[in-house]
Amino acid sequence: MGEIDVDFGVSIEKDMSEREMVEACVNYLNLPPPRKKYAKREPQAPYGMLELYKYYVKEQDAITKKTRVQILLITDQRKNKNFWKEGISR
Numbered sequence: 001m002g003e004i005d006v007d008f009g010v011s012i013e014k015d016m017s018e019r020e021m022v023e024a025c026v027n028y029l030n031l032p033p034p035r036k037k038y039a040k041r042e043p044q045a046p047y048g049m050l051e052l053y054k055y056y057v058k059e060q061d062a063i064t065k066k067t068r069v070q071i072l073l074i075t076d077q078r079k080n081k082n083f084w085k086e087g088i089s090r
Helices: 008-013 018-029
Strands: 001-005 048-058 066-074
Touching: 001 018, 008 018, 018 048, 018 066
Parallel strands: none
Antiparallel strands: 001 066, 048 066
């Protein structure tokens, strides 16, 4: 679970729905960091491959015009140093 701040004003200009905008944010989190100069291996995404499960629009900030969105994500990595606990095995 996480929270992101989304500017839905940009999505209106680009004719994107609310869900497409949230999925674009999740896809941005799936990008691996840039490769270092002399690195031999390709960098991996820090959270694994994230998949959007559900999202809830919480509140809008009147000053910055950004909306807080609570997202529930599924990752393909069972153990990850960025998360608290170990996931269930399937």
